[in-house]
Amino acid sequence: MGVKLGILGLGTVGAGTVKLLQDRTGRHPLLQEIEIYRVGVRSLNRPRAVELSAGVLTTDLEAIVSDPEVDIVVEVMGGLEPARSLILKAISNGKHIVTANKAAIARFGAEIFTAANQAGVYVMLEAAVGGGIPVIQPLKQSLSVNRIHAVTGIVNGTTNYILTRMQTEGSNFSDVLADAQRLGYAEADPTADVDGLDAGDKIAILASLAFGGRIHLEDVYCEGIRQVSKTDIAYAEKLGFVIKLLAVAKRQTSDNSQLSVRVHPTLVPQTHPLASINGVYNAILVEGEPIGQVMFFGPGAGAGPTASAVSSDILNLVATLKTSTAGLNPLLACGHHHYCQIAPIAELVTRFYARFLTKDQSGVIGKLGTCFGNYGVSLESVVQTGFQGELAEIVVVTHDVREGDFRQALAEIHTLEAIDSIPSLLRVL
Amino acid sequence: MGVKLGILGLGTVGAGTVKLLQDRTGRHPLLQEIEIYRVGVRSLNRPRAVELSAGVLTTDLEAIVSDPEVDIVVEVMGGLEPARSLILKAISNGKHIVTANKAAIARFGAEIFTAANQAGVYVMLEAAVGGGIPVIQPLKQSLSVNRIHAVTGIVNGTTNYILTRMQTEGSNFSDVLADAQRLGYAEADPTADVDGLDAGDKIAILASLAFGGRIHLEDVYCEGIRQVSKTDIAYAEKLGFVIKLLAVAKRQTSDNSQLSVRVHPTLVPQTHPLASINGVYNAILVEGEPIGQVMFFGPGAGAGPTASAVSSDILNLVATLKTSTAGLNPLLACGHHHYCQIAPIAELVTRFYARFLTKDQSGVIGKLGTCFGNYGVSLESVVQTGFQGELAEIVVVTHDVREGDFRQALAEIHTLEAIDSIPSLLRVL
Numbered sequence: 025m026g027v028k029l030g031i032l033g034l035g036t037v038g039a040g041t042v043k044l045l046q047d048r049t050g051r052h053p054l055l056q057e058i059e060i061y062r063v064g065v066r067s068l069n070r071p072r073a074v075e076l077s078a079g080v081l082t083t084d085l086e087a088i089v090s091d092p093e094v095d096i097v098v099e100v101m102g103g104l105e106p107a108r109s110l111i112l113k114a115i116s117n118g119k120h121i122v123t124a125n126k127a128a129i130a131r132f133g134a135e136i137f138t139a140a141n142q143a144g145v146y147v148m149l150e151a152a153v154g155g156g157i158p159v160i161q162p163l164k165q166s167l168s169v170n171r172i173h174a175v176t177g178i179v180n181g182t183t184n185y186i187l188t189r190m191q192t193e194g195s196n197f198s199d200v201l202a203d204a205q206r207l208g209y210a211e212a213d214p215t216a217d218v219d220g221l222d223a224g225d226k227i228a229i230l231a232s233l234a235f236g237g238r239i240h241l242e243d244v245y246c247e248g249i250r251q252v253s254k255t256d257i258a259y260a261e262k263l264g265f266v267i268k269l270l271a272v273a274k275r276q277t278s279d280n281s282q283l284s285v286r287v288h289p290t291l292v293p294q295t296h297p298l299a300s301i302n303g304v305y306n307a308i309l310v311e312g313e314p315i316g317q318v319m320f321f322g323p324g325a326g327a328g329p330t331a332s333a334v335s336s337d338i339l340n341l342v343a344t345l346k347t348s349t350a351g352l353n354p355l356l357a358c359g360h361h362h363y364c365q366i367a368p369i370a371e372l373v374t375r376f377y378a379r380f381l382t383k384d385q386s387g388v389i390g391k392l393g394t395c396f397g398n399y400g401v402s403l404e405s406v407v408q409t410g411f412q413g414e415l416a417e418i419v420v421v422t423h424d425v426r427e428g429d430f431r432q433a434l435a436e437i438h439t440l441e442a443i444d445s446i447p448s449l450l451r452v453l
Numbered sequence: 454m455g456v457k458l459g460i461l462g463l464g465t466v467g468a469g470t471v472k473l474l475q476d477r478t479g480r481h482p483l484l485q486e487i488e489i490y491r492v493g494v495r496s497l498n499r500p501r502a503v504e505l506s507a508g509v510l511t512t513d514l515e516a517i518v519s520d521p522e523v524d525i526v527v528e529v530m531g532g533l534e535p536a537r538s539l540i541l542k543a544i545s546n547g548k549h550i551v552t553a554n555k556a557a558i559a560r561f562g563a564e565i566f567t568a569a570n571q572a573g574v575y576v577m578l579e580a581a582v583g584g585g586i587p588v589i590q591p592l593k594q595s596l597s598v599n600r601i602h603a604v605t606g607i608v609n610g611t612t613n614y615i616l617t618r619m620q621t622e623g624s625n626f627s628d629v630l631a632d633a634q635r636l637g638y639a640e641a642d643p644t645a646d647v648d649g650l651d652a653g654d655k656i657a658i659l660a661s662l663a664f665g666g667r668i669h670l671e672d673v674y675c676e677g678i679r680q681v682s683k684t685d686i687a688y689a690e691k692l693g694f695v696i697k698l699l700a701v702a703k704r705q706t707s708d709n710s711q712l713s714v715r716v717h718p719t720l721v722p723q724t725h726p727l728a729s730i731n732g733v734y735n736a737i738l739v740e741g742e743p744i745g746q747v748m749f750f751g752p753g754a755g756a757g758p759t760a761s762a763v764s765s766d767i768l769n770l771v772a773t774l775k776t777s778t779a780g781l782n783p784l785l786a787c788g789h790h791h792y793c794q795i796a797p798i799a800e801l802v803t804r805f806y807a808r809f810l811t812k813d814q815s816g817v818i819g820k821l822g823t824c825f826g827n828y829g830v831s832l833e834s835v836v837q838t839g840f841q842g843e844l845a846e847i848v849v850v851t852h853d854v855r856e857g858d859f860r861q862a863l864a865e866i867h868t869l870e871a872i873d874s875i876p877s878l879l880r881v882l
Contacts, residue, residue, distance in 0.1 A: 044743060050600040050709065054783050150595060156744045158587075158595030166579060166587030169764040171479045280479065297750065300729050314473060314757025315585045319750040321726065328743025335598040343784040348777040354483050355772040
């Protein structure tokens with residue numbers, strides 16, 4: 025009758041999920057059919073925020089994924105191993121999977137989904153991207169008839185929090201990061217967030233769903249926000265932009281044979297729907313035909329929102345399993361096996377923002393223009409913005425240009441005697 | 454093998470849906486299993502934007518809903534009758550339904566879903582609210598474990614377009630309406646839009662899904678935007694608000710026994726996520742526990758977006774029917790039978806904005822304050838904003854107050870000799 029869960033992990037997300045599943049009043053009545061049968065933890069002796077019946081807690085995670093009584097394995101332990109091995113073992117034992125593990129799915133998705141299709145089980149991952157925001161299920165189901173052109177997201181709350189504070193307070197990256205760490209909005213080791221790697225995992229997952237192919241994670245270009253300065257945020261504002269860490273997956277070529285999948289700080293026009301997404305919030309903009317633009321906005325992390333996503337996946341599985349007998353629902357299962365071809369970043373066509381410090385003024389703008397012209401880089405605006413000590417500061421925004429051509433022009437500009445340095449280089453949406 | 458569609462209606466949405474279903478390249482491969490078997494129209498001789506094989510077009514709509522070959526009836530004809538009768542007949546013949554008909558569902562939903570449950574068929578209605586924006590399916594599935602506290606939407610593109618233009622241009626309602634009609638953004642008879650009735654239908658549907666009960670449409674309070682003036686838009690802006698036509702469904706009482714379901718122009722704080730939804734766009738904000746706030750944003754109307762929603766419903770049905778044998782998926786079917794209790798508008802507790810024209814100034818603010826005080830209305834701000842001819846203009850914003858008490862205070866204020874008129878009365882979010 026009931027569906028038995030084996031939950032791996034009882035950290036923030038695990039405890040949030042247990043709490044939600046135990047507190048059923050006023051929620052969907054189908055929750056009554058779910059039994060928290062086993063919860064795997066590292067130590068039985070730690071104090072827990074949730075109460076569980078005797079015998080539910082266990083340190084034997086291998087036993088959970090092999091237990092014939094378990095119907096669904098809920099992997100909320102995070103990390104790469106043993107999460108990957110436990111998921112694969114659970115699948116081989118015929119368990120359906122619900123996971124919040126973006127890192128494991130982005131790296132081992134191909135292996136995991138191939139195994140799941142062979143075993144005839146589902147792997148649900150709403151919580152892996154955008155916390156509580158429904159985006160995986162809408163991409164799989166509600167937008168399934170569209171030809172998707174682009175998915176553009178603010179999918180990392182830590183960096184959006186830092187950039188929002190830099191913007192509103194005029195502060196430096198390092199000061200805000202230190203404060204965010206103190207307040208618990210950033211990890212002690214902030215690498216995965218501030219270097220764009222977490223966002224890279226998430227856009228790889230979204231790209232796979234939106235474009236119906238697998239993604240080699242190593243093809244995803246990731247550039248973080250460490251080099252974003254308050255100076256650039258201020259100039260961007262004057263030019264009508266805010267700077268956001270965007271994760272982008274987009275059809276690159278007109279024949280749709282290549283994708284561009286990348287994470288980088290980006291100048292976003294102030295009127296763009298993503299420009300007003302502030303603080304720890306996340307948003308994912310999906311563009312396609314015939315839908316046009318739709319955007320999903322909400323809390324990108326946190327115990328409650330993530331538990332909402334994990335538990336909704338569980339409930340959807342319970343509802344699906346109750347009524348289906350023959351094979352996997354083709355919209356909920358992973359139907360693709362080929363890999364998407366991802367163009368190298370040098371092939372990207374985009375606008376650029378660049379800031380130059382120059383030794384003297386006379387003729388410098390002309391020299392810059394000549395170098396850019398040599399590589400077919402057309403300029404939208406060139407502004408001499410002021411001085412930093414002895415050096416003049418010049419800000420350039422280009423028209424669309426192939427990134428490789430722009431980099432070649434910059435290399436030549438670097439050799440100009442008048443150029444002191446190029447402190448900033450950012451893409452423009 | 455294939456799933457056969459009987460489509461009722463070939464207007465904007467019908468033609469958009471046919472076009473999408475015929476143009477499969479680059480879309481989900483499951484679309485190949487769908488056959489456009491019959492399309493019911495009023496006249497065979499009208500020129501059509503889509504090409505259909507001989508024998509597909511018919512004027513005999515009754516025959517479509519009775520045809521044993523038809524698996525899914527797609528009702529995109531709109532209007533109340535014969536849409537209602539055809540849907541019911543299709544259900545009684547065991548057809549699944551996809552409909553974009555908010556008016557019919559808001560009025561006859563109880564009858565239609567009772568019949569559907571008896572017949573063991575699905576009624577899908579993603580296109581009925583928010584055009585192409587996925588909101589029905591997320592409410593049914595991705596947010597299903599949440600206790601929903603409130604659903605607040607900008608769900609009528611015409612009125613949002615008019616209010617946005619009044620805001621940006623400082624124009625009058627009647628001028629912008631006339632221009633919107635000329636441009637095709639408003640109907641020749643704009644009643645359903647500008648009087649809030651269309652939004653009322655939609656919030657009734659959203660409330661039913663969010664709170665798991667049926668809604669008597671006549672309990673939904675609807676107030677339109679005809680009385681919104683450019684003067685109030687300008688004052689609202691000075692006070693930090695924009696005026697939007699909001700459709701709101703909210704738990705009213707702490708014991709959750711009563712809902713408030715209503716449509717009215719509302720002062721929305723400029724920092725609120727709904728404040729920046731402009732033009733013909735729609736957005737629906739869902740608040741619940743543990744999710745917090747999530748918002749869905751996109752095109753609220755148009756052939757393409759609506760066709761996306763209709764076709765995705767069809768594809769979801771095809772995917773579900775392929776793999777299910779035993780009964781209806783409890784998250785996709787309508788599981789409730791009771792009616793939600795909706796509190797009368799007098800019981801609403803909200804902030805108010807009111808604008809008064811007074812004959813002279815001396816002591817008027819004191820008299821207003823006394824009248825308000827008599828009924829327990831506490832004021833957040835009182836500003837004498839200027840003069841209109843001989844009359845002084847006073848704008849008041851209250852703290853939260855029971856609407857009935859506020860109305861009583863206003864009735865007493867009306868009797869004051871110093872009060873000329875109360876040209877504006879708006880609720881504040």
